[in-house]
Amino acid sequence: MTIASLHAVEVDYPRGKALGPFDLSLAVGEIVALVGPSGCGKSTALRLLAGLETPTRGSVQRAAGRGETSVVFQSPTLAPWLSATANVALPLELAGMARGQARAEAVAALDRVGLSGAEDARPAQLSGGMAMRVSLARALVTRPKLLLLDEPFAALDEITRRALADDVLALCAELKPAVVFVTHNVEEAVYMASRVIVMTPGPGRAAGETAIDAPIPRPAQFRTTPRFREAAEHVSAQLASAMSVAA
Amino acid sequence: MKRLAAIAAPLVLVAILLAIWEVSCRALNVPAYFLPAPSDIGRSLAENAPLLLVSAWRTLEMALLALLTASIIACSLALVTATSRTLERAVQPLAVVLQVTPVVAIAPLVVIWAGLAHPERAVVALAAVVAFFPIFSGALTGLKAADPDLERLFDLYGATPTQKLARLRLPSAVPFLLEGHKVAAGLAIIGAVVAEFVAGSGGAQGLAWRILEAGNRLQTAKMFAALAVLGLLAALLNGAVQLIERRALTWWRGR
Numbered sequence: 459m460t461i462a463s464l465h466a467v468e469v470d471y472p473r474g475k476a477l478g479p480f481d482l483s484l485a486v487g488e489i490v491a492l493v494g495p496s497g498c499g500k501s502t503a504l505r506l507l508a509g510l511e512t513p514t515r516g517s518v519q520r521a522a523g524r525g526e527t528s529v530v531f532q533s534p535t536l537a538p539w540l541s542a543t544a545n546v547a548l549p550l551e552l553a554g555m556a557r558g559q560a561r562a563e564a565v566a567a568l569d570r571v572g573l574s575g576a577e578d579a580r581p582a583q584l585s586g587g588m589a590m591r592v593s594l595a596r597a598l599v600t601r602p603k604l605l606l607l608d609e610p611f612a613a614l615d616e617i618t619r620r621a622l623a624d625d626v627l628a629l630c631a632e633l634k635p636a637v638v639f640v641t642h643n644v645e646e647a648v649y650m651a652s653r654v655i656v657m658t659p660g661p662g663r664a665a666g667e668t669a670i671d672a673p674i675p676r677p678a679q680f681r682t683t684p685r686f687r688e689a690a691e692h693v694s695a696q697l698a699s700a701m702s703v704a705a
Numbered sequence: 706m707k708r709l710a711a712i713a714a715p716l717v718l719v720a721i722l723l724a725i726w727e728v729s730c731r732a733l734n735v736p737a738y739f740l741p742a743p744s745d746i747g748r749s750l751a752e753n754a755p756l757l758l759v760s761a762w763r764t765l766e767m768a769l770l771a772l773l774t775a776s777i778i779a780c781s782l783a784l785v786t787a788t789s790r791t792l793e794r795a796v797q798p799l800a801v802v803l804q805v806t807p808v809v810a811i812a813p814l815v816v817i818w819a820g821l822a823h824p825e826r827a828v829v830a831l832a833a834v835v836a837f838f839p840i841f842s843g844a845l846t847g848l849k850a851a852d853p854d855l856e857r858l859f860d861l862y863g864a865t866p867t868q869k870l871a872r873l874r875l876p877s878a879v880p881f882l883l884e885g886h887k888v889a890a891g892l893a894i895i896g897a898v899v900a901e902f903v904a905g906s907g908g909a910q911g912l913a914w915r916i917l918e919a920g921n922r923l924q925t926a927k928m929f930a931a932l933a934v935l936g937l938l939a940a941l942l943n944g945a946v947q948l949i950e951r952r953a954l955t956w957w958r959g960r
Contacts (some may be wrong), residue, residue, distance in 0.1 A: 510857050524863045535854040538795050539876045548872070549862045580959025600862075 459486050460519070461636040462507050462527075462604050467516035468661070469502050474663040477502045479516065482655070482664075483508040484604065487634040489627075489652035489674065493644060493697060499662030500640045504529070504606050507638060524553045525600030528635075532609045534589035536596075542568060543577045546596045553600075559678040567595040570629060587618035594626065598633060611646065621651060627675040644697060648690045649676060656696040658703065665700035668693050741926040749926035750933065757915060757934045764901075764911035765938060767825060768893040771832030775889060779837050780882070783844035787874070787917050793845070804838040808896055812903035824908035828900040835896030836889035844887025847878025883950045890946045894939050912938070 461484045464574055468478030480588055484490060492500040503545045505511040506518050508529050527683050528549075536545045550556060561625060565577055569582035571591040581589055590610060607626070611619035627650065630637055630703030638649050647654045670689050672680065723743045729735070730742035737745055752759070776784035786796045808831055815834075819827035851873050859869050912935045919927035 508857075510860060519812060527861065529858065529861060531854045534856065535852060537855060537873070537876065538959070539879065541959070547860075551866045552859070552862045553866055582958045582960040629709070701956055 460484060461486055461488075462520040463515045463518075464506060464513075465519070467501065467503075467506055467513040467518060469506070469511065470514040477506075477660075477662045478513075479558075480657075480663055481509075482638075484636040484638065486603075487630075488638060488653065489630060489637040489651045490655045491639045491647035492508060492555065492657060493643060493647045493654060493693060494640060494657030495659050495697075495701060497644060497660050498657045500657055501608055503662065504608050504638060504640050508606055521603040521691075521692060525549055526599035527600055527604045527606065528600060528602040529606045529608065530597045530610045532612050534581065534586075534593040536589060536592055538581050538705060541578050541580060542573065542592045542595075542639055545581070545592055545650050546599050549596060549600050551575070563599055564595070567599040568592070571595045571599070571625065580607055586614055587622060590614060590618075592626075594622075594629070596627060598635075601633060602635050604605065605630070605637045607637065607639045610639075612641075619646070625673060626650070631675055644693050645681070645690050647680055648693060649681065654689070654693050655701055656693060659698045665703075666693075666696035670694070707853065720859070729852055734855070738923050738925050741929060745926045746929040746933065750930040753927055753930055757912070759939050760910060760912045760915045760931070761934050763825075763909065764894070764897055764935070765910065765942070766827050767901075767911060768832055768890075768897040771829045772836050772886070772890055772893045772899060774833040775836035775893070776840055776886065778833070779840035779885075780844050782839050783848060787845060787848040800838060800841055803834065804817035808835050808899055809903050812900055815900075816904050822908070823905070824901070825907040826909075827904050828897055828909050828911065831903075832893045832896030835899075836893040839888040839892065840885040843881045843888075844878060847885075848874050850881060851877040858955075870912070876957075880954060883953055887946050887950050891939070891943060894942060894948040898935065925933025 463483040464480055466479045466481060469476045478501060480499070482490070482503065492503060494500050502505075502511065506513055507520055508527055509518075509522060510529075512518070512588055536542075537548070540548070543561055543564045546567050547557075547560040550563060550627060552562035555563075565574075568574060568577055571594050573588060573591050573595065576584065576588060576592075579588075581592070584592065596608070610626075611622055614622065622644065637651075639647065641647050641650075648668075652670055652674065654668045656667070657663065658665045668684075668689055670684060672683075727743050730740060735742075741749075782796070786793050811834070812827070812831055815830050816824065816827045819830060855873060856869070859873055864872070897911065898913045901909050901911045902917065905917070907914050907918065912931050915931040916928050916935075919925075919931060
């Protein structure tokens with residue numbers, strides 16, 4: 459069953475064509491990574507799926523109900539005047555859930571991302587990794603069918619991003635949303651996704667696709683296995699040839 | 706130790722300057738109506754303290770009333786203006802014209818409108834005109850200063866325009882509103898003093914009138930005394946407003 463899809467979508471900006479034609483179809487619980495150089499339109503594809511933009515041509519089919527689609531941006535994007543709990547409860551409260559119940563669910567969501575004890579902290583008091591976890595808890599609190607991650611680890615240090623990658627995979631295995639993960643880091647894409655799509659420089663098109671056949675969450679030491687290395691090399695080669703065609 | 710030095714340094718400088726002033730006045734035999742010595746000013750300050758304090762309170766009262774008036778009008782106007790780009794384009798030039806017109810130039814008009822029997826109303830109105838702009842432009846900037854990604858999230862979660870205003874745009878505007886009110890508070894005092902000078906009547910009984918009155922009588926020491934009280938008043942208000950701003954920002958950010 460398809461959760462969301464893009465059919466031959468093209469997006470034109472005043473400065474030129476940003477994306478397409480591009481096709482993408484997401485099955486239930488599938489994790490797809492979009493990899494490409496900066497400005498290849500991968501974030502644009504994500505915004506189409508979120509319904510924050512409409513395509514110039516082509517059509518988008520998406521989970522359009524309230525809270526069915528969630529986005530995590532590159533920065534945590536938290537409201538500085540709200541506590542962690544209030545930030546996480548926001549989507550529920552906006553949808554009309556009673557404050558008390560929304561807060562209770564938010565506390566549970568914070569607990570799931572390993573932040574019990576930080577319920578009353580303000581974003582300014584949290585480290586970058588913790589703030590990102592709050593952002594993740596907010597995205598998951600509505601139990602979305604589609605989770606869109608726009609380079610969520612880009613601003614974090616290596617240790618934090620690895621820990622967070624494992625946590626995201628564990629949470630996804632539990633809640634089973636379809637995930638689109640946008641990144642320009644090949645190894646991260648291979649680690650996170652069951653399917654890696656390489657995109658060409660703008661306007662972005664699919665240049666190749668690699669299936670990563672391994673269990674999720676990833677087994678320990680997955681990064682050192684030959685399967686991981688081969689897949690990463692394969693994706694890197696696709697990316698390199700996509701870049702050289704454009705150049 | 707550093708804190709002590711920060712407090713002591715300006716006090717020491719003031720003491721040195723006052724000492725030089727005192728010694729020069731005595732040594733050069735400067736006439737008291739031209740430049741009174743600090744000791745004369747101190748004596749005048751002590752003699753006129755009750756009157757000067759009451760006048761200072763009047764000036765402060767008028768300035769605060771003007772600040773409140775300006776705040777209510779500027780915030781409501783900004784709220785209405787921020788809802789539409791066209792309305793903003795229409796209002797912005799008028800607000801700028803109001804800002805760049807010197808308050809002394811419109812004072813005579815306002816004095817006539819307020820009625821010659823009510824100069825204090827004219828003073829409040831004029832000080833409010835001066836205090837209006839920083840609050841208005843701060844509120845307008847603040848209402849548009851929400852994080853665009855956060856705004857996208859609100860759209861994604863299907864927030865209504867009212868929810869967006871109450872839960873995103875108004876809270877985002879808080880730091881800008883605080884900054885606007887801080888600037889406006891200083892301007893309100895200046896506006897209140899200038900307006901009282903222009904009104905040229907004793908009806909408002911503020912500090913500006915004390916200065917005018919003493920000047921007409923060539924009581925130079927009393928002019929200086931009133932000036933000192935005015936400086937102190939402005940400095941205290943400035944300090945209070947800065948403290949409020951810092952506290953409020955800490956509360957807003959949680960740090």
